[in-house]
Amino acid sequence: xxxxxxxxxxxxxxxxxxxxxxxxxxxxxxxxxxxxxxxxxxxxxxxxxxxxxxxxxxxxxxxxxxxxxxxxxxxxxxxxxxxxxxxxxxxxxxxxxxxxxxxxxxxxxxxxxxxxxxxxxxxxxxxxxxxxxxxxxxxxxxxxxxxxxxxxxxxxxxxxxxxxxxxxxxxxxxxxxxxxxxxxxxxxxxxxxxxxxxxxxxxxxxxxxxxxxxxxxxxxxxxxxxxxxxxxxxxxxxxxxxxxxxxxxxxxxxxxxxxxxxxxxxxxxxxxxxxxxxxxxxxxxxxxxxxxxxxxxxxxxxxxxxxxxxxxxxxxxxxxxxxxxxx
Amino acid sequence: xxxxxxxxxxxxxxxxxxxxxxxxxxxxxxxxxxxxxxxxxxxxxxxxxxxxxxxxxxxxxxxxxxxxxxxxxxxxxxxxxxxxxxxxxxxxxxxxxxxxxxxxxxxxxxxxxxxxxxxxxxxxxxxxxxxxxxxxxxxxxxxxxxxxxxxxxxxxxxxxxxxxxxxxxxxxxxxxxxxxxxxxxxxxxxxxxxxxxxxxxxxxxxxxxxxxxxxxxxxxxxxxxxxxxxxxxxxxxxxxxxxxxxxxxxxxxxxxxxxxxxxxxxxxxxxxxxxxxxxxxxxxxxxxxxxxxxxxxxxxxxxxxxxxxxxxxxxxxxxxxxxxxxx
Numbered sequence: 001x002x003x004x005x006x007x008x009x010x011x012x013x014x015x016x017x018x019x020x021x022x023x024x025x026x027x028x029x030x031x032x033x034x035x036x037x038x039x040x041x042x043x044x045x046x047x048x049x050x051x052x053x054x055x056x057x058x059x060x061x062x063x064x065x066x067x068x069x070x071x072x073x074x075x076x077x078x079x080x081x082x083x084x085x086x087x088x089x090x091x092x093x094x095x096x097x098x099x100x101x102x103x104x105x106x107x108x109x110x111x112x113x114x115x116x117x118x119x120x121x122x123x124x125x126x127x128x129x130x131x132x133x134x135x136x137x138x139x140x141x142x143x144x145x146x147x148x149x150x151x152x153x154x155x156x157x158x159x160x161x162x163x164x165x166x167x168x169x170x171x172x173x174x175x176x177x178x179x180x181x182x183x184x185x186x187x188x189x190x191x192x193x194x195x196x197x198x199x200x201x202x203x204x205x206x207x208x209x210x211x212x213x214x215x216x217x218x219x220x221x222x223x224x225x226x227x228x229x230x231x232x233x234x235x236x237x238x239x240x241x242x243x244x245x246x247x248x249x250x251x252x253x254x255x256x257x258x259x260x261x262x263x264x265x266x267x268x269x270x271x272x273x274x275x276x277x278x279x280x281x282x283x284x285x286x287x288x289x290x291x292x293x294x295x296x297x298x299x300x301x302x303x304x305x306x307x308x309x310x311x312x313x314x315x316x317x318x319x320x321x322x323x324x325x326x327x
Numbered sequence: 328x329x330x331x332x333x334x335x336x337x338x339x340x341x342x343x344x345x346x347x348x349x350x351x352x353x354x355x356x357x358x359x360x361x362x363x364x365x366x367x368x369x370x371x372x373x374x375x376x377x378x379x380x381x382x383x384x385x386x387x388x389x390x391x392x393x394x395x396x397x398x399x400x401x402x403x404x405x406x407x408x409x410x411x412x413x414x415x416x417x418x419x420x421x422x423x424x425x426x427x428x429x430x431x432x433x434x435x436x437x438x439x440x441x442x443x444x445x446x447x448x449x450x451x452x453x454x455x456x457x458x459x460x461x462x463x464x465x466x467x468x469x470x471x472x473x474x475x476x477x478x479x480x481x482x483x484x485x486x487x488x489x490x491x492x493x494x495x496x497x498x499x500x501x502x503x504x505x506x507x508x509x510x511x512x513x514x515x516x517x518x519x520x521x522x523x524x525x526x527x528x529x530x531x532x533x534x535x536x537x538x539x540x541x542x543x544x545x546x547x548x549x550x551x552x553x554x555x556x557x558x559x560x561x562x563x564x565x566x567x568x569x570x571x572x573x574x575x576x577x578x579x580x581x582x583x584x585x586x587x588x589x590x591x592x593x594x595x596x597x598x599x600x601x602x603x604x605x606x607x608x609x610x611x612x613x614x615x616x617x618x619x620x621x622x623x624x625x626x627x628x629x630x631x632x633x634x635x636x637x638x639x640x641x642x643x644x645x646x647x648x649x650x651x652x653x654x
Contacts, residue, residue, distance in 0.1 A: 130478075143479070144633075146477060152470070152472045306638075307638040310634070310635050
């Protein structure tokens, strides 16, 4: 029995900024004006180092020693695993958004994570969700906290603000969180077996998910893998792999259109062959109908153990938990 | 400032029994064979006294010093408020169902409750939901526990077993849990203002909800009210009122057909005029569509703050939280 452990499960923070003035946003209102060294100071604060950095027309992207960051014009996504203290970034980010980009309001915050395998190894306030909620409430006023899934099995926590940001946040997000992964596939993500990050990306078939994406990938020593992919139209995807058999974990995240989600889940599950996986889907609630959720999102060899839907102010959130029925 | 407090929020337990044999149920398999005095011993165990008892063709019903009990052929509903220790009834009920009715399997359990106003006044394991889940798991094997609503506001807890009971449990339940009630209406439920339970039932308009129901009601000294109503086709309804302004609480529950729920919610909310209310709806998931939930269940003067849907093995569970927009 080894003491070696790594918490693959990421803390995921998304903050949307705005201005209190009635005027349209100007060129000044752009989070990418925050100087890179100043932004990296915030990343250091939560115990992440920048490994790769790239830009597209719409996105600045960072591959981090612990996961990823994406900076858009009016919102920022920060995703960190291990024992990082992600919430320590909230107040500094709000200050920097004001100082360098003229944003004086927080339009929306989404903070979410899966239940940790080892909460005892986290640092305060991440040791439990109640502490995280208290911390966020102390910064943002009274938000809304939810638990999806079975509290006594795997579950997934969400904190968000009780406000509408109107049409400003008209996008969608898919996360696929996989555990109990195929050990043969996980071998790809060890430096002993694979010569480079690009090699891992290709062997695992990650380059086939979005063939037109620009991929920024990193293979850790002795094992582990991270990648950010940038596509057109401010779309991205990101994958993080913790391959150790005792606590294997893979996450996939993207903001491409909702209509692609079902096929993407199928593809990602086929590539990684997990024993269990969770999908979380945020989509605009402009649709009048919640229909078809029962029928869609079924996958061969997996049974859907839990299926929850939460209607938030502007979004529907779908949470599903799947377990392999055949091995 | 007074120390007087009463926890109106009920613990609600529903247990469905079956037999391990392939044969059809016989006349012996009927929970109503449990002798009344033996059943009352179980009620005493959870700190409830029987105030009224009645029978219909399909149901034995009890009005209790702390809420209600309903005994059907193959299932039992026990609902207790205050600091009662409802879960202490689970094991005795399983034994009695075996001894007197030949049931040797538990087909399904639903245990639910709203977040208590004063969990510190509860007795173990009811002081927190995790303890309740551990206790139930110790009796029933690994079940499923869920939290609906905002964990940092009002929320509602559910424990159920991870199994299908097939067509055996083909019914539906509506609960309307109201708080912050209209003080003028609450005055009806004080003995100083109202001469009898029947008087309260009529003044409050409870007799108009199901005009054909047989009503068994009780007005407490100095205040408080409980009623069970029996209709045809094994349908029931039950209302419990804690009228004190500092912690006013009213619950309504019924198992009439789902198609009546929307109108019933409207009616009940009109009668009691709560500042906030929660609805929980269990219905068979044989319907292919989850459509229309966004459109239905909207009420004048109330905004729906939360709306959750959980797909359980055989049932959909809809949770909604409403807050008054006008006073």
